[in-house]
Amino acid sequence: MIVGLVGKPSSGKSSTFKAATLIDVKITGIPFCTIEPNVGIGYVIIDCVCKEFKVTCNPRTGVCKNGKRYVPVKLIDVGGLIPGSHLGKGIGNKFLDDLRQASVLIQTVDCSGLTDSEGKPTHGYDPNTEIKFLEDEIDLWFAGVIKRALQKFERRAVASKADLVKVLLEQLSGLEISKSCIELALEKASITDVENFAKVLRKISKPILIAANKIDLKEAQENFEKLKGKYEYIVPTSAEAEIALKKAGEKGLIEYLPGNDFEITGEVSEEQRKALEFIKGQIIGKYGSTGVQDCLNKAVFNLLKFIAVYPVADVNKLSDKDGNVLPDVFLVPQETTVRELAYKIHTEIGEKFICGIDARTKQKLSAAHKLKHGDVVEIAFKK
Ligand SMILES: Nc1nc2c(ncn2[C@@H]2O[C@H](COP(=O)(O)OP(=O)(O)OP(=O)(O)O)[C@@H](O)[C@H]2O)c(=O)[nH]1
Numbered sequence: 001m002i003v004g005l006v007g008k009p010s011s012g013k014s015s016t017f018k019a020a021t022l023i024d025v026k027i028t029g030i031p032f033c034t035i036e037p038n039v040g041i042g043y044v045i046i047d048c049v050c051k052e053f054k055v056t057c058n059p060r061t062g063v064c065k066n067g068k069r070y071v072p073v074k075l076i077d078v079g080g081l082i083p084g085s086h087l088g089k090g091i092g093n094k095f096l097d098d099l100r101q102a103s104v105l106i107q108t109v110d111c112s113g114l115t116d117s118e119g120k121p122t123h124g125y126d127p128n129t130e131i132k133f134l135e136d137e138i139d140l141w142f143a144g145v146i147k148r149a150l151q152k153f154e155r156r157a158v159a160s161k162a163d164l165v166k167v168l169l170e171q172l173s174g175l176e177i178s179k180s181c182i183e184l185a186l187e188k189a190s191i192t193d194v195e196n197f198a199k200v201l202r203k204i205s206k207p208i209l210i211a212a213n214k215i216d217l218k219e220a221q222e223n224f225e226k227l228k229g230k231y232e233y234i235v236p237t238s239a240e241a242e243i244a245l246k247k248a249g250e251k252g253l254i255e256y257l258p259g260n261d262f263e264i265t266g267e268v269s270e271e272q273r274k275a276l277e278f279i280k281g282q283i284i285g286k287y288g289s290t291g292v293q294d295c296l297n298k299a300v301f302n303l304l305k306f307i308a309v310y311p312v313a314d315v316n317k318l319s320d321k322d323g324n325v326l327p328d329v330f331l332v333p334q335e336t337t338v339r340e341l342a343y344k345i346h347t348e349i350g351e352k353f354i355c356g357i358d359a360r361t362k363q364k365l366s367a368a369h370k371l372k373h374g375d376v377v378e379i380a381f382k383k
């Protein structure tokens with residue numbers, strides 16, 4: 001599962017990346033600061049089932065704090081996009097290809113309108129323009145990839161729709177697109193209009209969530225009021241505030257669970273207190289949180305509609321074979337079947353699959369049984 005951060009130069013992609021991963025990447029007000037992509041691990045946070053089962057879990061990856069489980073997701077922060085990027089403008093289109101593996105995109109928007117389409121300082125820039133051109137750039141890049149793929153198979157005879165799906169799946173394998181996404185796109189749009197087909201397929205396979213960033217600025221708050229009803233998935237964010245809170249949390253100055261409010265628990269200077277009070281009053285008080293955590297969670301669970309499941313080796317102990325309780329959480333697409341989960345754990349377990357066992361009911365689950373969010377499952381297989 002990879003989440004891609006996209007946006008125009010100076011919108012705050014690297015700041016959002018740093019806020020989510022705490023990796024100290026280069027951040028400046030100078031456009032095209034990022035050239036080589038940054039890759040790191042962020043977390044989606046879910047209510048862990050350990051509370052319900054009254055056990056203490058031992059996560060192999062991520063952590064569990066007070067029943068909140070931090071499940072790792074890979075984040076990629078790429079260079080800034082400007083109008084014409086797909087044709088090689090700005091720093092070119094190579095880095096667009098860095099997004100091939102992303103399952104969902106978060107567009108950071110400079111909601112303050114204090115930078116233009118190329119990230120240069122200005123006043124009163126309309127963030128709608130940025131949202132629109134960015135989507136167009138991504139769609140045109142997608143269309144380019146699809147066109148190249150189509151050229152390759154034009155020489156082959158495509159007799160039926162099933163053939164077309166097969167060929168598209170094969171040719172677009174580098175784009176992390178599932179068969180069901182291709183089938184759905186073909187139902188909605190004809191392949192003969194490649195640009196329109198690309199738009200439809202991109203929307204289904206790599207949906208975009210908008211992070212209305214720099215919400216700590218007055219201009220951004222004003223613009224956000226005009227934007228919020230217009231887009232289905234839009235979250236106000238302040239990457240800068242999130243970095244400040246995470247840092248203060250690390251130093252023990254505050255008690256902070258990302259995505260929530262915080263409490264001052266340490267010795268803070270007058271300056272620090274003022275900055276923290278500003279974040280509390282102007283951001284958390286108005287929007288509920290700094291928004292960065294919310295973006296990741298919404299991208300994975302609302303846009304992609306993924307679910308979290310817990311594979312275990314023993315439903316009675318809820319553990320793996322070494323006795324670690326609830327060691328893993330897998331993020332999988334909705335409708336994932338028990339057999340598909342088995343294959344995700346290990347190809348061999350998929351091949352030798354007998355049945356699944358539900359930890360709550362201890363009932364057997366068939367290969368085709370569809371998993372639900374929060375399921376804890378053992379896979380029985382031929383040894
Ligand atoms: N006020 C405010 N400024 C921010 C916020 N996030 C980022 N910035 C500032 O915006 C500028 C650009 O931030 P970056 O994170 O480097 O932007 P980027 O999108 O990665 O830029 P490129 O790599 O050049 O494409 C820096 O001066 C940041 O300090 C925020 O939430 N609030």
Ligand SMILES: [Mg+2]
Pocket residue numbers: 013014015026033034077078079
């Ligand atoms: Mg950057």
